[in-house]
């Protein structure tokens with residue numbers, strides 16, 4: 374049977390565009406269906422890129438604020454939020470334009486409209502006026518995710534102008550990260566519900582701009598699924614910078630610019646709940662994201678979905694329907710762009726008939742970008758124990774002795790988790806967790822060490838140039854191997 378395309382991808386985010394770029398590169402006739410006006414998905418338009426534009430601006434501001442310690446007379450007179458937002462929007466537009474041109478140069482057809490899988494090999498596209506049917510040998514689903522609603526506190530769900538007006542009117546609207554990115558005034562007070570990546574990144578950005586930020590978290594520390602040392606240090610550093618964390622708290626009401634929440638009083642014997650109030654220009658709810666698989670065609674097409682609505686695939690991205698593949702935020706694993714990139718390479722190589730490697734989503738590096746960054750790859754000591762590793766050792770090394778960390782007036786910690794590997798008869802590194810300046814840049818190195826099961830002794834032989842921030846990882850590996858050099 375002749376098909377219109379070799380490959381049709383639904384969704385143009387990191388999962389979709391990366392798959393299309395690769396299949397087109399293999400000479401396969403490829404189309405991408407995108408329901409929005411612009412390509413790039415959440416990551417380029419409402420996620421990774423705009424938030425990191427703001428993170429870059431906040432780093433610049435911090436450098437300027439610390440300049441006097443180097444004898445530099447630099448003052449920050451005003452922060453023009455409208456210009457800052459315009460610069461963020463320009464950054465996004467540039468990246469989106471670049472992607473669009475790149476896709477066209479690979480001869481990928483970009484079809485705008487709402488795509489649905491009608492049956493295997495058949496996709497319907499609704500462009501608002503007409504329905505079009507296209508056929509393909511392979512269909513790849515990459516429809517992404519949306520912000521999860523906090524029960525009882527629906528998102529404001531307005532246009533940028535309506536959000537601006539609601540904030541100006543003192544309504545304290547409940548915003549998702551999408552809406553929060555459109556704010557073009559520096560808020561005076563913000564309440565953030567959640568203590569994951571989005572909560573911490575936005576808290577850091579606004580705090581740097583001078584906003585009073587209150588973070589309401591359910592547990593005792595943010596990033597509570599991660600390594601304890603890293604979570605605790607991240608919270609300590611952010612508290613020191615002025616962010617207020619309310620642990621074991623719960624949002625209760627938002628009325629007339631006032632946020633009411635309850636806090637578990639751990640000191641009282643009955644663990645009473647204390648009620649507190651703070652003013653807020655708006656509330657950011659960042660309690661996770663849900664897979665964009667709620668449309669009826671996901672179920673009616675016969676796709677196997679998990680209880681939480683994720684498309685079930687094998688480690689090569691195959692769904693239960695022949696020649697239908699899925700990746701990115703709609704699949705189980707981490708909701709991260711670089712996970713989607715790795716899945717895209719595996720899926721496109723599988724489609725092209727190339728021998729490829731399965732994706733181990735557990736080993737995907739996790740990063741938080743703030744004034745100090747956190748990086749986590751592989752097992753924490755607790756996870757290693759639960760997974761039956763033998764002779765687990767956890768080495769915790771502060772970054773105090775790193776001269777570049779000191780020059781930045783910063784601090785940090787590296788945690789190396791190692792265990793005995795019966796197969797090789799050697800101790801291997803199974804987890805690397807770091808908090809400190811620019812540690813995100815070590816994500817690839819950390820992943821390679823762990824994924825390739827490099828013996829600890831060999832990993833500790835990695836030579837990092839001096840003086841660099843990356844030496845912190847080298848020092849920690851040496852210490853874990855019993856050969857500490859510049860640390861005790």
Ligand SMILES: Cc1cc2nc3c(=O)[nH]c(=O)nc-3n(C[C@H](O)[C@H](O)[C@H](O)COP(=O)(O)OP(=O)(O)OC[C@H]3O[C@@H](n4cnc5c(N)ncnc54)[C@H](O)[C@@H]3O)c2cc1C
Pocket residue numbers: 383384385386387388389406407408409412413414415416417419420421422424425486487488489515516517518550571665700701702703708709710711712713
């Ligand atoms: C605020 C924020 C910051 C983030 N920062 C980072 C970061 O720094 N690093 C990182 O790795 N990850 C980050 N992420 C996560 C990252 O954005 C996602 O993991 C990534 O975008 C997932 O890619 P995807 O292709 O699965 O989906 P998406 O990027 O969501 O793309 C899905 C696309 O499909 C389209 N679509 C959906 N349904 C249909 C349909 N039926 N027909 C046609 N088109 C459709 C959508 O319009 C969208 O364009 C961040 C997320 C947020 C919200």
Ligand SMILES: NC(=O)c1ccc[n+]([C@@H]2O[C@H](COP(=O)([O-])OP(=O)(O)OC[C@H]3O[C@@H](n4cnc5c(N)ncnc54)[C@H](O)[C@@H]3O)[C@@H](O)[C@H]2O)c1
Pocket residue numbers: 523566567568569570571572574590591595596597659660661662707708709739740741742
């Ligand atoms: N730097 C990055 O790579 C980056 C940046 C931003 C977002 N992202 C991705 O986007 C996704 C969404 O981010 P996120 O921060 O919304 O989710 P998350 O999963 O990182 O964190 C969710 C947080 O909300 C809390 N929570 C859950 N339900 C709650 C409730 N009912 N009440 C109060 N708190 C509740 C959790 O305890 C957790 O602290 C993540 O999967 C993340 O990987 C990545």
